[in-house]
Amino acid sequence: MSAGPPGDDRRPRRRAYVDWARGIAVLLMIEAHTADAWTRLDVRRTTAFRDATVLGGFAAPLFLWLAGLAVVLAATRAAGRGASRPSAVGMICRRGLEIFILAFLFRVQGFIVTPGGHLVTIFRVDILNVMGPSIVAAGLVWGLARTAGARVLWYGVIASAVAMLTPIVRDAGLVDALPVWFQWHLRPAGDLTTFTLLPWAGFVFAGGAVGVLIEAARGEGSERRLHAILAGAGAALVALGFYTAGRPSLYHASSFWTSSPAWFAIRVGIVMMALSAIYTIAALAERTGVTLGWLERLGRSSLFVYWIHVELVYGYASWLWRHRLPLWGTAVAFSVFCAVMYGAVVLRDRFVGSWRERPRGQLVSAPSNS
Numbered sequence: 001m002s003a004g005p006p007g008d009d010r011r012p013r014r015r016a017y018v019d020w021a022r023g024i025a026v027l028l029m030i031e032a033h034t035a036d037a038w039t040r041l042d043v044r045r046t047t048a049f050r051d052a053t054v055l056g057g058f059a060a061p062l063f064l065w066l067a068g069l070a071v072v073l074a075a076t077r078a079a080g081r082g083a084s085r086p087s088a089v090g091m092i093c094r095r096g097l098e099i100f101i102l103a104f105l106f107r108v109q110g111f112i113v114t115p116g117g118h119l120v121t122i123f124r125v126d127i128l129n130v131m132g133p134s135i136v137a138a139g140l141v142w143g144l145a146r147t148a149g150a151r152v153l154w155y156g157v158i159a160s161a162v163a164m165l166t167p168i169v170r171d172a173g174l175v176d177a178l179p180v181w182f183q184w185h186l187r188p189a190g191d192l193t194t195f196t197l198l199p200w201a202g203f204v205f206a207g208g209a210v211g212v213l214i215e216a217a218r219g220e221g222s223e224r225r226l227h228a229i230l231a232g233a234g235a236a237l238v239a240l241g242f243y244t245a246g247r248p249s250l251y252h253a254s255s256f257w258t259s260s261p262a263w264f265a266i267r268v269g270i271v272m273m274a275l276s277a278i279y280t281i282a283a284l285a286e287r288t289g290v291t292l293g294w295l296e297r298l299g300r301s302s303l304f305v306y307w308i309h310v311e312l313v314y315g316y317a318s319w320l321w322r323h324r325l326p327l328w329g330t331a332v333a334f335s336v337f338c339a340v341m342y343g344a345v346v347l348r349d350r351f352v353g354s355w356r357e358r359p360r361g362q363l364v365s366a367p368s369n370s
Helices: 017-036 043-044 047-056 061-079 085-113 119-122 127-144 148-171 172-175 180-186 195-214 219-245 259-287 291-300 301-316 315-322 329-358
Strands: none
Touching: 017 047, 017 172, 017 259, 017 291, 017 301, 017 315, 017 329, 043 047, 047 329, 061 085, 061 127, 061 172, 061 195, 061 259, 085 119, 119 148, 127 148, 127 172, 148 219, 148 259, 172 180, 180 195, 195 219, 195 259, 219 259, 291 301, 291 329, 301 315, 301 329
C-alpha cells in the first residue's frame, strides 16, 4: 500500500486493498454473466449452479458499496489537495452524471452491435442507471455534512431508510401514477429492469459511511483496528439479517431475495467482512513481498471491463456456446475469458500510454500565458 511521507498521516493516499476488492468484484461479475449466458439450461436445477449464482450475485452490491466508499475517498483526496468543498462536490456530481449518461450509451452500443432488440431496451434500467444518480446524491450528502460523524450518521440513516422503504414503494399504488420510464427505476418491470434505485442505491450510502470511517483512520494501526471493528459489525449485521428473516414480516408484500431489508443487511454485512478480510490479506502480502498487480489493474479498469464484456458474453460473439456448456465447461470458459479481459485492459493501457506520450506536431499552438 502506498503511503505518505513518514509522520504525515493527513496526506490522502490510495489504498491498494480497495482496488483488490474492486478487482474481485470484476471477477464475480464475469462469473455471474458467463454462468447465466453459457451454462446449459438443464444444469440450472443443480445445487452447484445455485451456489454459483448466489456467489456471482454479490458482484453488484460490492460494486455499488465500493462506489459509495470511493465517493468519500475521492472527495476527501480532492479536499486534501486544496480543492474547496463545492469543487470536490462538483467533481463527484460530474462523475455520477457521466456514469448515468454512459448507461444509455452502453445500451445504444448494445442495440447497434447486437441488432434485433426493441428500441425501448435503450431505456432499460441497469446498474449504471442506479450507480450514477446514487453517486451524485452521496456527493451532495458529503458536501452538506460538515463533520465525519455527521456524514456517517446521514449515510447510515439514508441506507437504512432505502432498505426499509423498498417493500413499501414497490407495493405503493402511487408509483402507478408516475411516468412509466420512472416507474422502471422504482419497481421491477420484467426485462426492462435489471436493477432499481430501491434497494440498490442503499449500498452506495452504506459504502459511503464506511468510507468516512476509513478516511478518518490515521495511520496503519488505526486502520487495522477499524477493520477489526468493521468485520465484527458486519458479522452482527449478518446475524441480525438472518434473525429478522425468520420473524413475521412487517410488510404486506416482501420477497427475501429481492426487496427484504433482512437480505439487504446480510449483503452489507458480508461485503463489510469481505473488505476487512481483503485488507488483512493485502497487508500480509505486502509484508511478504507478494504482489497482485493484475488484480489491482482489473479493479482500476472495472468500468472498462464492464463496458466491453457484456456484449461479448451475451451477444453474437459467444453465440456458438450460448446455453451449451456444462458447469465445469463454463468454469473453464470463465477462466479463459478473464484472461482475455485482462489482456484487453493491458492493450488499452498501452494504447492510452502511447497516445499520451506521442510527439506533438508542429501545428500545435503554443500554450497561452493568460
